[in-house]
Amino acid sequence: MPSTADIQAGLGEILEEVAGVTPADATPEKSFTDDLDVDSLSMVEIATAVEDKFGVAIPDDELANIKTVGDAISFIEKNQ
């Protein structure tokens, strides 16, 4: 089971790859759209990358509830 820090680091790598976000900026309180400038289609790309990396399924209706980096981390922790 990866630690919260591992998940945050893995998520940071995905954010950098998909949306050009500096990994150090991807802290739990950050909103994807408002703080990190990630648009709705990039959110889909992040979701599919998270599914591949962490072995979780993120249905579209759940994706709508993931607003911050912290939301994504807790979703991964709960569903892994």
Added chain:
Amino acid sequence: MTSIKMRPGAPGAQILGLGAYRPRRRVTNDELAQTMDTNDEWIQTRVGIAERRWASEDETLVEMACAAGGKALAASGLGPDEVDLVILASASLRAPIPGIGPQVAHRLGIPRPGAFDLNAGCAGFCYALGMASDAIRSGDARNALVVGVERLTDVTDMTDRSTAVIFADGAGAAVLGAAQEPGVGPVAWGSDGDQYTAIEIAAGRSTMTMAGQAVYRWATTKLTETLTEAMDKAGVTAADIDVFAPHQANLRIIESMVKKLGFGEDTVVARDIVQSGNTSAASVPLALTALLESGEAKSGDLALVLGYGAGLTFAGQVLRLP
């Protein structure tokens, strides 16, 4: 027992001519920004569209279909009396009875062909191409006209900025005939009907809604295998493809497909969406004619095409360009 006699068929079908009709009115992103909360940068980064064509009142589905169909016929070198099948693909008929395939055929002077409309959303043109090719191969048709035509602006909610900036109008057509050397590969088609609400005109409504994220995810994850299947069935690889012309839905979907398929460096990729927006069943023939007109693609090139959309439906094949 009296046996049923079948007609002799052909080894394959080929595209003999392509034609397109682009509505006169060009609508830029800046023009849209005057009436809705959007801007050029937002539209370009999300969907890759710089401008699109919107049909005027007189540019009806029938008029646009006849214009594109007439050009395809002229390019094919065939006379109207040599065509005996007309398949018209559209998802934007406001009155579904009657279908407009017979009327378009009549207007083009095609005498009493088998004629009907086909609604497979944005996949319609590629579905129709597969069916026309099979009708020629079986001997049920000598030559066929396939048209994709849309006035999506008739079914677009102009207050919904997520769809109003995307959808547009136009028509494209192909004339197919028999060939010793096949020019239309086997179709790779299918549907994911569990997502039937992803793109729909819901009961009681007159305009379309689209679950953008769901469609984007489906298109970027599920359709690579359809493209691979179309190439496998035709016995070619990505390295053999000269022209890749998928449905022009979203530039980011096109780039994602290109990244996954591994084409050669010389493969020409259709990005007609930048100038034409998303024209649903018309987008593939519009994109192909644009590439041929600009000289980026040439006669004899091997093209990989794919349509996908409402249903959800999808269909792709390998073609030899006329």
